[in-house]
Amino acid sequence: xxxxxxxxxxxxxxxxxxxxxxxxxxxxxxxxxxxxxxxxxxxxxxxxxxxxxxxxxxxxxxxxxxxxxxxxxxxxxxxxxxxxxxxxxxxxxxxxxxxxxxxxxxxxxxxxxxxxxxxxxxxxxxxxxxxxxxxxxxxxxxxxxxxxxxxxxxxxxxxxxxxxxxxxxxxxxxxxxxxxxxxxxxxxxxxxxxxxxxxxxxxxxxxxxxxxxxxxxxxxxxxxxxxxxxxxxxxxxxxxxxxxxxxxxxxxxxxxxxxxxxxxxxxxxxxxxxxxxxxxxxxxxxxxxxxxxxxxxxxxxxxxxxxxxxxxxxxxxxxxxxxxxxxxxxxxxxxxxxxxxxxxxxxxxxxxxxxxxxxxxxxxxxxxxxxxxxxxxxxxxxxxxxxxxxxxxxxxxxxxxxxxxxxxxxxxxxxxxxxxxxxxxxxxxxxxxxxxxxxx
Numbered sequence: 001x002x003x004x005x006x007x008x009x010x011x012x013x014x015x016x017x018x019x020x021x022x023x024x025x026x027x028x029x030x031x032x033x034x035x036x037x038x039x040x041x042x043x044x045x046x047x048x049x050x051x052x053x054x055x056x057x058x059x060x061x062x063x064x065x066x067x068x069x070x071x072x073x074x075x076x077x078x079x080x081x082x083x084x085x086x087x088x089x090x091x092x093x094x095x096x097x098x099x100x101x102x103x104x105x106x107x108x109x110x111x112x113x114x115x116x117x118x119x120x121x122x123x124x125x126x127x128x129x130x131x132x133x134x135x136x137x138x139x140x141x142x143x144x145x146x147x148x149x150x151x152x153x154x155x156x157x158x159x160x161x162x163x164x165x166x167x168x169x170x171x172x173x174x175x176x177x178x179x180x181x182x183x184x185x186x187x188x189x190x191x192x193x194x195x196x197x198x199x200x201x202x203x204x205x206x207x208x209x210x211x212x213x214x215x216x217x218x219x220x221x222x223x224x225x226x227x228x229x230x231x232x233x234x235x236x237x238x239x240x241x242x243x244x245x246x247x248x249x250x251x252x253x254x255x256x257x258x259x260x261x262x263x264x265x266x267x268x269x270x271x272x273x274x275x276x277x278x279x280x281x282x283x284x285x286x287x288x289x290x291x292x293x294x295x296x297x298x299x300x301x302x303x304x305x306x307x308x309x310x311x312x313x314x315x316x317x318x319x320x321x322x323x324x325x326x327x328x329x330x331x332x333x334x335x336x337x338x339x340x341x342x343x344x345x346x347x348x349x350x351x352x353x354x355x356x357x358x359x360x361x362x363x364x365x366x367x368x369x370x371x372x373x374x375x376x377x378x379x380x381x382x383x384x385x386x387x388x389x390x391x392x393x394x395x396x397x398x399x400x401x402x403x404x405x406x407x408x409x410x411x412x413x414x415x416x417x418x419x420x421x422x423x424x425x426x427x428x429x430x431x432x433x434x435x436x437x438x439x440x
Contacts, residue, residue: 128282341411343381344373
């Protein structure tokens, strides 16, 4: 998600992105949307005023542009969709084109995504979220047009019953973030302002969405504090707890993984999750929001489901460190962790044959150095002497770090910038020890 603007509407242009510069895409998008007049452009406060005047709910769509991985969805999600368009006409529709100045106390979402959708009331009550991603390029299994339409309808239903459901919706608002808007994070403070610079280089003036996640982690790391689990492992995908959800429905279980948190709770294929932790569910993203706020140490969360027309109550019980089953490798923000903890290396579990061929023996740790960065802080490992093809068998005396995630997590929760760790690698049948500095 290396986009110009960290956020631009989900219903993007059907333009061939490769034929235009990023500057042209951003300026052309603004001109087109303002000319057509259906969406309020980059004016969330104005949308709240319009919602107060009309009594309509609000849909805010934040979307990266250009996002080459998402072009297929861009081509399909258009304002003229015969199902989606009539639903959108019942909302005040906002196209938010930058995270600069975004209210982070209100708009909390997985910033490693390509887009995020919020359904809100004029009083800033959040009805729900839409938009999920669990892979860098393959994400059609997480979202769909049908799923979006049902989430829109679900939000309209909640808006109609808002007096009855207001208490149940309270949990959809998060606690205040470390800063109130992205440009206030220390690592972004001197580089960006609270708005895009359309009079100058609009591309360089935009805070990329993934930069919020980077800045949040650096907020702790630069202050010599361990990065909290909730920040390190944000917005766990439902499959982390064994739930494979149907992207064409609001919150319907497609499959349950055996011996998982979900299976032990008794959930089954076809179950419709009506509430989780007391909150009504509109989408997979709503499930992620609840999971994001579960105590990292574990605990129990009530879930209400509809099964064969009957209501069934259950509990999801989370063991300690349950978040660590998430996959961080696809996230853009993982590049920052690789810089900090691995000097810019990309690591993958090595097969036994790889380890044996390089002299790794039967040790429990064998991480294959898939790539080594070349420039700046990401080239630290290369300058230290690491090479692509090395197999790491010991890291700071640890031989139990069996995945890249294990290694990254170990460093950012137990080390500090400036520390140096000894790393044992196998190369060409020989064992070498290299010393890797931990980065800022």
